[in-house]
Amino acid sequence: MNPNDEPAPDRPATDRLDARKLAASRREAMRRRARRIRRSVAGLAVALFTAAFLAVYVQLASGHDPALTAAKRRTSATSLKASAEQTSTEAAPAEESSTSSSGESSSGESSSSSTGAESSSTETSESPSAVTTSQS
Amino acid sequence: MTSTQVSLLATATGPHLFWIVSRAAGIAALILASVSVCFGLLMGGRLVKRRGPEMRIAHEALSLATLAAIVIHGLTLLGDAFLHPTLADISVPFLSGYKTLWTSMGIIAFWGLALLGLSYYARTKIGAQRWRKLHRFTALAWVLGLAHSLGEGTDAGQAWFLAMCAIVALPALTLLTARMLGRPSSPATSVRKARPRAQLSLRPAPADSNAHHRH
Numbered sequence: 001m002n003p004n005d006e007p008a009p010d011r012p013a014t015d016r017l018d019a020r021k022l023a024a025s026r027r028e029a030m031r032r033r034a035r036r037i038r039r040s041v042a043g044l045a046v047a048l049f050t051a052a053f054l055a056v057y058v059q060l061a062s063g064h065d066p067a068l069t070a071a072k073r074r075t076s077a078t079s080l081k082a083s084a085e086q087t088s089t090e091a092a093p094a095e096e097s098s099t100s101s102s103g104e105s106s107s108g109e110s111s112s113s114s115t116g117a118e119s120s121s122t123e124t125s126e127s128p129s130a131v132t133t134s135q136s
Numbered sequence: 137m138t139s140t141q142v143s144l145l146a147t148a149t150g151p152h153l154f155w156i157v158s159r160a161a162g163i164a165a166l167i168l169a170s171v172s173v174c175f176g177l178l179m180g181g182r183l184v185k186r187r188g189p190e191m192r193i194a195h196e197a198l199s200l201a202t203l204a205a206i207v208i209h210g211l212t213l214l215g216d217a218f219l220h221p222t223l224a225d226i227s228v229p230f231l232s233g234y235k236t237l238w239t240s241m242g243i244i245a246f247w248g249l250a251l252l253g254l255s256y257y258a259r260t261k262i263g264a265q266r267w268r269k270l271h272r273f274t275a276l277a278w279v280l281g282l283a284h285s286l287g288e289g290t291d292a293g294q295a296w297f298l299a300m301c302a303i304v305a306l307p308a309l310t311l312l313t314a315r316m317l318g319r320p321s322s323p324a325t326s327v328r329k330a331r332p333r334a335q336l337s338l339r340p341a342p343a344d345s346n347a348h349h350r351h
Contacts, residue, residue, distance in 0.1 A: 034193045041197035045205065048167055053160035056291070060152060067290045 154215035159290055161212065163300075165205035166285050169249070170304035172198035173278045176271075177311035199253045206246050238288035241280050248277030275312050 059065050175195040178184050184191060210226045213219060225232040229240035252274040259267040282305055291297040 030189065033190060037190060037193045038197045041194060041201055045164060045168055045201040048164040049160050049205065049208075052163035053156060055296070056156050056159050056163075059291075060156065065290075066293055 151217060154212045155218070158209050158212040158216065161205045161209035162285060162289065163291070163297075165202050165209055166281065167300070167304050168198050168202040168205060169278050169281060170308045172202055173275055173308045174311060176274070177308065177315055181311065181315055183311075196256070199249075203250055203253060206249070210246065235288050238284055242284035242288065245277045245281035245284055248280065249274060252277060278308070279312075 056065075060068065063069070172195055175191055175198060179188065179191050179195060213221055213226055214223065219234055221232060221234070225234075225239075227243065229243045230236060232239045252271055255262060255267060255270060262270070282301070286292050286301065289297065
């Protein structure tokens with residue numbers, strides 16, 4: 001039996017084994033890299049969400065939130081406009097009653113008293129908005 | 137910061153917790169989507185020659201993270217006391233009464249991203265070539281999402297938000313414009329694309345007809 005004949009069929013088998021091992025190790029390395037990438041992306045997503053949450057939270061807590069500030073501005077502007085309209089409509093009848101005759105003085109008094117009551121009501125209606133504005 | 141201050145902050149933001157979570161998730165989704173679109177365009181335009189498998193994995197992970205963030209963005213709105221939307225309001229376009237156009241844009245963008253993105257897992261059934269053609273429309277869904285955030289976003293007028301948008305969206309928009317204009321991304325790519333045609337025309341017809349089909 002020729003000793004040179006034996007290694008010949010074994011060598012391709014060992015080569016094949018080595019190639020398989022190499023392929024398996026490469027596949028494993030790729031799998032490990034993929035896991036690492038997925039983990040870093042998940043970490044990045046969580047970090048982004050946390051940063052955005054903190055930014056919005058601090059903005060809101062410090063009273064600089066764009067939506068809430070705009071809403072408050074709108075509310076205060078509306079209440080101011082309403083109170084101005086009320087005082088202008090109430091001032092006209094008051095002027096009329098003051099220029100009226102002595103026989104109509106009782107009605108004038110009543111109207112002035114009602115104006116006073118309304119003005120006090122507008123003051124009370126304005127006061128909560130003023131408080132909220134000062135809080136903001 | 138004292139415990140009193142912390143409790144004061146918690147009380148001040150307590151009713152808006154769902155809203156804050158939704159906004160944060162929306163911002164995170166926008167950034168993740170923009171980065172994912174960048175990766176996709178870089179891969180599709182063959183601008184990156186190495187690290188192809190890694191980029192594909194990162195693109196896939198970023199897309200899934202984007203979808204998760206959008207789901208959080210929408211679902212947390214269900215708990216918001218101000219909007220108080222129904223599930224249909226946040227999932228069906230043109231149904232919500234609140235800024236209908238911008239909201240619908242966001243909803244269409246989400247469905248577009250979800251369907252075109254998740255179709256990757258069914259590309260063998262769809263056909264790789266057809267899937268690749270369909271997948272190009274993901275960029276359109278991303279543009280719709282960007283328009284939704286700029287048109288309806290609470291922080292859209294804020295300098296930090298606009299700066300962030302510019303940082304993440306401008307590179308993607310530049311890549312997208314370059315892709316749409318059909319400019320060759322690099323000389324190497326054009327050579328690579330041209331070579332097989334020349335080889336095919338010069339090469340004699342293969343004896344085995346199956347060999348041609350394998351290409």
